[in-house]
Amino acid sequence: MATFLYRLGRFAFRRRRLVLMMWIAVLAAVGISAMSSTGSTSDSFTLPGTQSQRAIDLLGKEFPQASAGGASARVVFEAPDGQKLTSSANKAEVESLVAQLEKSPQVSRVSDPFTSGQVSKSGTIGYAGVTYKVPGADVSDAAHAVQAAVVEQGEKAGITVSLGGDAVADKAASKAAELIGLGVAAVALVITFGSMIAAGLPLLTAILGVGAAILSITIATQFFDIASQASTLALMLGLAVAIDYALFIVSRYRNEIRDGHDPEEACGRALGTAGSAVVFAGLTVIIALAGLSVIGIQMLTSMGLGSAFAVAVAVVMALTLLPALLGFAGMRIMKGKLLSRRMKALERGEGESMGVRWAKFVTRNPVKVLAVSVIGLGLLAIPAMALRLTLPDDSMKPPASTQRLAYDTLSKGFGPGFNGPLTVVVDARGSDDPKAAAADATAVLGKLDDVASVRDAAFNKAGDVAIIGVVPGSSPTSQATKDLVSDIRDHSATLKKDTGADLMVTGTTAVNIDVSTKLAQALIPYLAIVVGLALILLLLVFRSILIPLKATLGFLLTIAATLGVLVAVFQWGWLADVFGVDQTAPIVSVLPILLIGVVFGLAMDYEVFLVTRMREEYVHGAVPTQAVVEGFRHSGRVVTAAAVIMISVFSGFLLDDAALIKSVGLGLASAVFFDAFIVRMTIVPAVMALLGHRAWALPAWLDRRMPNVDVEGEKLRHALTADSTNTAPEPVLAGVVAGNHAGSDSLSAPPVFTSSSGDADAAAVASALPRHHRGRSLGLSGLKQRRARDRGAAPPADTTESKATVLKELRRKLTRKS
Incomplete structure (x- = not known):
């Protein structure tokens, strides 16, 4: 690997114009293909083996007209203060708006609030249900324009109109987070290198790499079901790792030039050493993200594979385009005019950097430092024991969005459970009296706790399958609603015994509960797979037993502390004002799985970048403590800069109004902070100082049987x-x-x-x-x-x-x- 990368680096440096033209051609081809793409993202998914999915499949056969797959919207009307919708003037205005919706393109049916009983008891709030002929992603701009016109016309008449449902278009996401993250990353790179050219190359390759990945994901929507969040996650992760990988290679390239090598030779050596570590680190991230596909949820699979592809593009860019750009930069990359006087002295080998001083402090006080770090992370992890999971709904939309306004208005007018109705399916095909079975089921449902209302059963044409609508008394994400779904399913066995009919629960709320349950059950097995992979990979890289154990235990501490922070902020409401969290809610169910996959890769990045330099020094005869200090001397600044860049990129998403994006940004930023600065740069040197020579011990029989990966070159x-x-x-x-x-x-x-x-x-x-x-x-x-x-x-x-x-x-x- 090291020899191949050495030759690749020299080739890309020497044939830089050819490499650059090839990348320009690739980017142009991808861009043109993406512009002509007709695909769209989709957040629909199936849950094989779950009761909610079996009920959905049955409804698709027995009620095809209700399962056509068309998008739906709720247009919510609220009368002015002190008035009712049922007054003559307001009623006429609402009927005019409903008529306008009926004429909208792609609409198949619109329900009237007054004739369908969709007005609240107070008479102040009502809604019209709109069903479209196409899925939500295919609702046209003309149809969205009618929705906007209805809102505007209602507001002029004094009626508050808001829209909810999957047929409503989200506002374009703000790019402020990405711009702020890039800005902080640029400052960190300039401080690290003291050179605009050296700082600009990682940013340039990262932007080009992320652009190519996002455009490729857009093309893939023509052939596969891609979740709408796949591009966002690929952007966040691809941007961060691309900057990190380029930073590491550029830093090693400058070191090789300082050692007296000409630029082409320095480029080859940088790729043969740092490039090998980049390949290994990138593979760990790719494997962890691609492993999300084993959970069996299409949405999560597309997010994982899309992000893994973005990381792969970042690795390829760092190994091919970056050496070519280094060839164009030449010796100008060594000019550090922006370095401070102290940094210039460090470049000349005078004085000690902060990283070296920190490493010496930790190795002098390993027991105290280790105790404080572990206890601190352990305390942060305590809230994680109260972790609850859910899928995002309109309650997690930004407070000023029309979807959030519609959700809150319906909750006020019809109760908190109205936004999450349950669909109870009575499969009476094996019953002697289907109508009696449905009546028994309706009676049982009405007696359960936390049931606000039960609608009469609606049968299929054959009269042997019925649908019963149940409105919970609590919100869709509450524990009470989850308990209600469980209670209904518990009565299925009794109904089966008494009538021969099966009782199943489905609908958006039940599906979300099933997804969250499945993800929670997959959390521990997936974590075990990732930890096992970490142990094997680190065993091959460092040829040591204790270092992999230390690395994986530190990774588990990072995950536990991060989940604790998320629960405390988003579930308990601690520091809610600081982070702009307007209401508490369970954690998004996909987030813990994503954290494990992403943070595992990043943790291995920092472990490899830092500990490989320690191993180099130890192999050359340095005593263990001195090897730790020298590892910080060579790599401490680079790892610090990489962590600061990632934290800044992820923290930028805290500026988003959506609770989902906020939680992802805070989770990833916290995880990087904990892992880089507390685990890798504090716990790792303390443990290695305590272990001494034992840290690098490997049984002779295992040493003979293990392949030599030679990540350090x-x-x-x-x-x-x-x-x-x-x-x-x-x-x-x-x-x-x-x-x-x-x-x-x-x-x-x-x-x-x-x-x-x-x-x-x-x-x-x-x-x-x-x-x-x-x-x-x-x-x-x-x-x-x-x-x-x-x-x-x-x-x-x-x-x-x-x-x-x-x-x-x-x-x-x-x-x-x-």
């Missing part, structure tokens, strides 16, 4: 260093360049990366390198040959300059560049 570096020592005097000159550039008097080459596989593996890797690379370094002759080849001219002949003249020329060039 040790074999590649060993091969490159060993190969370069076979030529002289250029390795010495390369050491001089590296020493002068770093402000050191040392003439030694960069550290050799050893490998447990020995020199045979290094020789095998060296033989696979490009022939023109073998023995190359940054000597003056090599620079002249590179420049001549880039200009298309023949390489200059080697001269017999003395070593002193060569060194003088190199020092002059480096002084001029600096």
Whole structure:
């Protein structure tokens, strides 16, 4: 892997114009295809094996006219204060609005509030039910325009008109969250690199990668059922990881140049080392997100696969387009004019960074730091024990939206349970007296707790299947309504015994309850799969038993603390004013599953980026504590910047008015904060300081049987260093360049990366390198040959300059560049 990525990096750097043109062609093709796409998103889903789905399938056969799949809307009317809808003037106005709805395109039926009994007892609130001939995603702009005209006309007459249902178009989502996240990310990158060019490359590749992913998802809607939230999640996650991956590679590229390598060689080495970690980290995210498909809910599957595709695009962009852009940037990427005086001193190797000082503090006080961190996360996790799940409905819409207004108005006029009616299906095909069975079922339903009203049974043409409408007394997301659904299903066995008829509950509320139950049941198995995967992958990467255990336990702490924060804010209402939560509600049922999938990948990112550098230092002979400090010296700033970027991107979604988007943004931002700063940068060094050499222990029998993944690119570096020592005097000159550039008097080459596989593996890797690379370094002759080849001219002949003249020329060039 490291050798392949090394060669890929050099190729993309050298053939940068070709790579750039290929990506432009791909983006253009995807963009044109997306513009001509006629597909649309859909939030419909099936739940195989659940009672609500069996009832839906039965209704589709026995009541085809009621199961045609057309969209519906509720147009809610509220009379002015002190008046009633039944007054002559208001009634005439409402009837005029209903007539206008009947003439709307794509409408199949409109119910009149006054003739259908759809006016509240107080006479102040009523609604008209509108059924369309097409699904919600296919309702035309002309039909939406009629809805808007009805609202406007009613408001002019003094009647408050609001719209609810899946036939109502949501307002375009604000792009403020994405823009704010990008702005903070740009500031973090500039602070990290001190260079506009170095900061701009990760942003550019991230924007292009997310654009390509979103356009591809749009194209996929023609062939697959894609959830409407799939693009939003792909945008959030793709943007964050794309910036992270590019940040890590650019940072390693700059380090390789400081070590004395020419830009093309530095690009190859950066991809061979950091690129390997990016591939591994990206694969963990992709596997975790794609694993959402095993739950069996189409909506969740499309969200997971769409986000996994966005991450895959981010990885490919980082490994191909980014090296090409580095080729265009050249040495200008090293200019850090925006660095502070302290940062410039750190670049020269003077002083200690905050990350190094923090690592030293933690390793000096590992027990105290570990105790405070674990206890703190444990306290935050306590509310998670009260976790309740639900699916989003109009009650979670922004407070100023027409859907939320319609929901609240209907609750005020008809009771909180009116927005979540239950459809009870009596399957009496095996009963001797279907009508008597339906009557018994109606009587039983009327005696149950929390039932506001029961409608008479409506039979199919054959007279053996009936529908009974039940309106709960509590809101659709309440525990009382969930208990009511359970009570109705519990009476099914008794009715079956007495009459031979089956009793089933369906409808939107029952389906939401079944979905939430299924997701809650899948939470632990999915978590076990993810944790098991983490243990195996980290065992292969770090060749250690204790480090994977430590990493996965830290991941579980992160998940528990994050769920605790979500419950405290959105379910209990703590700090509700701070986060703009206007009412409490259960947590959206898909969120815990998504958190596990997404945070697992991000946690492994930080673990790999940080601990691989510790392993490199340990392999080279550093004592365990010093290896931890050196790992922070090399990677602490990059991991900090990556975490700040992700937190800023996710936190931007807290500005959205919708409770669903707020909860996703707060959950992901909290998880990144907990995992990056508390688990990876505090608990990890404390545990490794306590474990010492035992942290890297691996039984000999397991070491012999395990493949060597070599995420750090040790074999590649060993091969490159060993190969370069076979030529002289250029390795010495390369050491001089590296020493002068770093402000050191040392003439030694960069550290050799050893490998447990020995020199045979290094020789095998060296033989696979490009022939023109073998023995190359940054000597003056090599620079002249590179420049001549880039200009298309023949390489200059080697001269017999003395070593002193060569060194003088190199020092002059480096002084001029600096």
